[in-house]
Amino acid sequence: MTDSAGAVRARAPRLGRVPAVTRLQQLVERAHAMDMRWDRSQEQVTRDVLLPSMPSLIEALERARRSVDDEMRTRASAAPMLAISDLAGASTLADYPIGFCRIIRDAVLERLRGDPSWQSVMRRGVEVRDVFVILKGRYFQNAMQVGNLYVDVANDTVDRSKHWLEWSPVGDVPFENPGDLRRLAEVAASYLGCTVHPNTVFPLLAPVVPLLAVRGGGRVELLHAAPGCFLKDVGDGMRSYRRWLAGGMAGTAPLTVDALDALRAACGSNDLASFPFEFRSCGAEELDGQALAYAEAAADPSKHELITTVLDLVPVAADRLVQRQRAQP
Numbered sequence: 024m025t026d027s028a029g030a031v032r033a034r035a036p037r038l039g040r041v042p043a044v045t046r047l048q049q050l051v052e053r054a055h056a057m058d059m060r061w062d063r064s065q066e067q068v069t070r071d072v073l074l075p076s077m078p079s080l081i082e083a084l085e086r087a088r089r090s091v092d093d094e095m096r097t098r099a100s101a102a103p104m105l106a107i108s109d110l111a112g113a114s115t116l117a118d119y120p121i122g123f124c125r126i127i128r129d130a131v132l133e134r135l136r137g138d139p140s141w142q143s144v145m146r147r148g149v150e151v152r153d154v155f156v157i158l159k160g161r162y163f164q165n166a167m168q169v170g171n172l173y174v175d176v177a178n179d180t181v182d183r184s185k186h187w188l189e190w191s192p193v194g195d196v197p198f199e200n201p202g203d204l205r206r207l208a209e210v211a212a213s214y215l216g217c218t219v220h221p222n223t224v225f226p227l228l229a230p231v232v233p234l235l236a237v238r239g240g241g242r243v244e245l246l247h248a249a250p251g252c253f254l255k256d257v258g259d260g261m262r263s264y265r266r267w268l269a270g271g272m273a274g275t276a277p278l279t280v281d282a283l284d285a286l287r288a289a290c291g292s293n294d295l296a297s298f299p300f301e302f303r304s305c306g307a308e309e310l311d312g313q314a315l316a317y318a319e320a321a322a323d324p325s326k327h328e329l330i331t332t333v334l335d336l337v338p339v340a341a342d343r344l345v346q347r348q349r350a351q352p
Contacts (some may be wrong), residue, residue, distance in 0.1 A: 047327035054251035071171035087134035124177035205274035
């Protein structure tokens with residue numbers, strides 16, 4: 024990538040022979056797999072095997088979800104204010120299940136691997152995969168696709184009064200697969216209760232995390248609500264991000280003076296040992312060049328580790344950005 028990637032280059036080990044399938048390629052494939060879509064090859068097994076088995080499968084789902092709830096209640100009694108994710112609505116264990124859709128979905132899937140009744144149906148050709156969608160134009164939702172059914176075992180993570188389970192044929196679900204940055208900004212602002220702005224202050228990071236969120240208290244966070252969007256885009260030459268730049272970063276207002284001041288106080292020293300990405304205001308032309316650099320690196324398997332190194336630093340950066348702002352007087 025460009026010169027601002029120097030710190031990342033220093034962290035990346037020297038590459039030897041590139042494996043047949045790189046980690047980046049696996050991540051890109053997984054990101055595409057998290058899109059929900061009707062699958063012609065699953066239609067017959069959905070009709071003949073899955074739908075007749077739903078009563079027993081719902082029982083298996085309920086056993087798994089109750090087990091997750093029990094574990095979370097035990098953990099909450101010990102540390103109710105433990106924050107799981109500042110980005111996901113600043114949810115704590117005391118708020119459970121609000122904001123915990125991914126954690127619940129993943130934990131339920133893990134428990135289902137040991138459930139004989141669930142596994143007996145899956146062995147008959149039903150495919151299961153986790154999906155991440157924009158639901159009803161308003162929510163980010165982590166769910167699963169089972170055959171050609173949408174199955175949400177965390178339907179109560181926005182509104183506790185709703186039943187924990189929702190399922191229906193994929194074709195009946197009002198959903199979008201995330202990817203368009205304008206829509207991501209719109210949904211994030213509403214769903215997460217924040218203002219959303221373009222990332223024009225971390226040049227190397229911007230194509231990976233193009234949006235920043237500002238909380239009501241003025242804290243600025245990396246808006247990494249849909250990490251698969253970058254992976255799908257980098258596999259497609261960064262076309263979506265570059266179109267968004269060319270369109271004036273549609274749907275987002277520039278960072279406010281107060282937000283810029285908060286970021287400058289937290290990261291302006293550019294001590295990369297404390298925060299791993301350079302802080303510097305940059306314009307659309309520079310960001311477009313950075314996106315091209317990512318696209319070129321993605322096209323060359325010998326350079327894929329440069330990209331995965333940045334990806335691995337994102338959670339570190341997100342956590343440190345919050346911590347550094349909290350430490351400000």
